[in-house]
Amino acid sequence: MIVRNTLCKRTIIAYCIFFFTVLLIWKYHEKSIKIEEEEDTLKVIISSSLVNTTNSTTTIIEENEKQTNSILSINENRLDYWLINNSKTLGINLTAIIASKRHGQYLVYVCHENCGGWGDRLRGIMSTFMLSLMLDRNFRIEITHPCNLTHFLRPNLYNWAQPIDGLIVVDPITHHRRFNLTRKMLITTANARKEILSNVSQILHNNRSINSIWSEDVLYWATNKDYFYQLSNNMFYRKKFKSYGIMTKYNIKLEILFPLFYEILFRPVDKIQQHTLQFRLKPKKNPIICAQIRTGRNPTIPDDKLLPGRRNISESVFSFIDSNDSNINSEIFLTTDNQQVYDEALQRYGSRLLYVSGEITHLDRSLNIDQKVCREQDKLLTDFHLLGELCDVSIISNSGFGFWGNLRRFKPFEQLFVFCAGRIYKIESMWHLYKMREQNNNGESC
Structure with a gap:
């Protein structure tokens, strides 16, 4: 009888422990889902070294040696931030990501004609890079339209510009060149x-x-x-993603991995680095408001697509800035596809306006007469990098260029505003952005 009572007590205790454990796991899982889906903000911890770096770069550096050291320091701190101080990308296995993949197996992002703007291209680059990791293939980028990407961006930690080993061989007898590897072209x-x-x-x-x-x-x-949704839901490759430190499907999102992947893949050429430094190392007395105003077809780019929802975008953005008395001394950094918008901003803000000099072009929709688009691509990429490195407040169009540029900010949803269909929305998370687009014909009205 005593033995039976003891076993009964142990059984009851075991059931209680089991039930309590299951309850704790479920509560934790429920909390994780809620955080992922409803509050998709990047919770960050800014390291003291990053703060010290920001404070130490408040004067313009004139000597080339000091500028080079500043560039290296800034790049290292940006990469360290996403690897160490960002909760969503903390634990990513950088060594596994940049390591060589299966010998003789490659995935190449190509752009030889009409690939869209820089935002469209980045979406494709990031999707194919993520797929290359999933399939254990070596990743390469071939962009030749309107000119070679390596004129403006170089490989950083991952050498995507390295030639494909063994692709072509030369017959020792006839000296004819022939392909040695099988190839397939996919167009989506x-x-x-x-x-x-x-x-x-x-x-x-x-x-x-x-x-x-x-x-x-x-x-x-x-x-x-953007194929990140499909990749994240393919359960057969979960183990592969975990080998890169991407532990759950909720972390396989373009908006989470983009800023880290961008730093891994790209390093601007010296000319663009120097242009960026001219703005970043300028003594900062007041907050900087960044305005990315994409109007669509206009006299500057007459072959661009019509965007009816943006007829009043410039006046809406400028009025929004002026309506806040705390912005009276703020500097305004402007990037736009419309020369008339720049002229209006210059007249309105005068010396407070920050602007990268050069001719306004679109990678696909500007006529590349005398390689004009190639010559001015350094302005485009300088604008793009400054959107992620200069802004205290960001006001952007519902466009890939503005969205990806803003995601490179350490706190991309802090003081972020998006123009859509005549209104300016305050966006505090990806959930807010999805809702804004949902309310406006899935973004078509924006």
């Missing part, structure tokens, strides 16, 4: 057929052996699609 740009887009999306979403479907040695891929 906006102009691709719907059935192709649907088929590719399904393969990425739920196929357990993607490399057996696309078995060629070199996959060339032209795309401007």
